[in-house]
Amino acid sequence: MKNLKILPAVFLVLLSIGSLRAQEPTFQDFLHQFPSATLPYTFDTATLKDQIETKAVEKVKRLNWEYYQFLPELERSAQFSSKPVHPEPVAVFETDDFYAVLYNVARGLTRGTKTYSISVFEKNGTYVGTHFVAGVDGQHLTAATIDEHLNARIQDFNISWEKESRYEETSGNRIYNLEPGNIELLELTIPGNPDPVEWTNAVQPQMREQEMSADIAKWK
Numbered sequence: 001m002k003n004l005k006i007l008p009a010v011f012l013v014l015l016s017i018g019s020l021r022a023q024e025p026t027f028q029d030f031l032h033q034f035p036s037a038t039l040p041y042t043f044d045t046a047t048l049k050d051q052i053e054t055k056a057v058e059k060v061k062r063l064n065w066e067y068y069q070f071l072p073e074l075e076r077s078a079q080f081s082s083k084p085v086h087p088e089p090v091a092v093f094e095t096d097d098f099y100a101v102l103y104n105v106a107r108g109l110t111r112g113t114k115t116y117s118i119s120v121f122e123k124n125g126t127y128v129g130t131h132f133v134a135g136v137d138g139q140h141l142t143a144a145t146i147d148e149h150l151n152a153r154i155q156d157f158n159i160s161w162e163k164e165s166r167y168e169e170t171s172g173n174r175i176y177n178l179e180p181g182n183i184e185l186l187e188l189t190i191p192g193n194p195d196p197v198e199w200t201n202a203v204q205p206q207m208r209e210q211e212m213s214a215d216i217a218k219w220k
Contacts, residue, residue, distance in 0.1 A: 027125035030070045033063055034092035034101050041091065041102070042145045043116065043134035045157065049175055052112045052136045052159075063087040063103065071119055073130040073194045074105075090116065093150070098122060098189060100150055102133075113137045117194050120150060129191035141178060150188040156181035 063086075068074050074085055088104040100120045115135040120128040133152050134144040136159075144154040160177040186192065 025066050027070065027121070030067045031092050031099060031101065033067055034089040034103070037091035037093055037102075039093050039095070039148045039150070040145055041093065043143050045141060045143050045178055048114065048134065048136040048141050048143060049178070051114055052138070052141070053174055054112070060088050063089055070125075070127075071101075071103075071130070072127060073117070073119065093146075095148070095150060098128070098150060100188065116144075118146070118152075118188055120188050128189060130194040131186050131188050131192035132194055133186070133188075140181075146188070152186040152188055153183065154186065155183045 063071075068087070071087065074087065085105055090102040090104060093100045093102070098120050099122075100118050102116060102118045105115045105117055113136065116133055117130055118133050119130040122128060131152070133142075133146065133154055135142050139159055141157040141159055142154055143157065144152050146152045157178040157180055159175055160179065161173055162176045163173045
């Protein structure tokens with residue numbers, strides 16, 4: 001009799017475990033959290049400039065925590081900042097061999113600041129790598145174009161504000177100049193650097209463009 005009483009309890013436990021496993025999101029569930037988009041895809045200076053100038057208070061969709069497991073770089077990134085991370089899904093792209101998801105890694109409550117990263121996966125869901133591709137803060141703006149082969153051309157701009165202090169009367173402050181900086185080419189289908197680019201390379205944009213033409217020829 002005692003064993004007969006135990007069996008229903010064991011059955012309920014197994015049923016609960018099975019139910020939890022069934023509820024675990026799949027890779028396709030994860031991809032469906034992102035709006036579908038086509039390549040090429042561009043973050044232009046006008047859009048990024050508007051984001052930092054207006055600092056619009058908008059309700060954006062945040063990626064639910066159960067999908068964080070598909071973005072391993074979030075855990076690594078959290079080791080370097082005490083501010084919580086709230087990924088904002090932006091787009092998903094599909095090529096013949098890869099899926100790529102684009103998202104804004106929003107930290108804390110700094111409105112207007114954007115950090116866009118792209119994570120690439122093989123078709124079976126195997127993680128390939130993550131790259132920072134575009135963003136804007138009080139000092140720098142990084143524009144980007146992602147082509148059909150998941151290669152990105154990104155360019156840095158130094159921001160000059162009309163008012164000396166951007167944090168003084170910010171509601172009326174505007175960017176009066178974007179000074180072009182360095183240019184980088186990124187192959188997004190290899191392991192990369194998910195952190196915002198530190199523009200320490202002293203190569204001038206004109207020289208970099210010459211190097212890029214050779215690299216682009218290789219990609220074709």
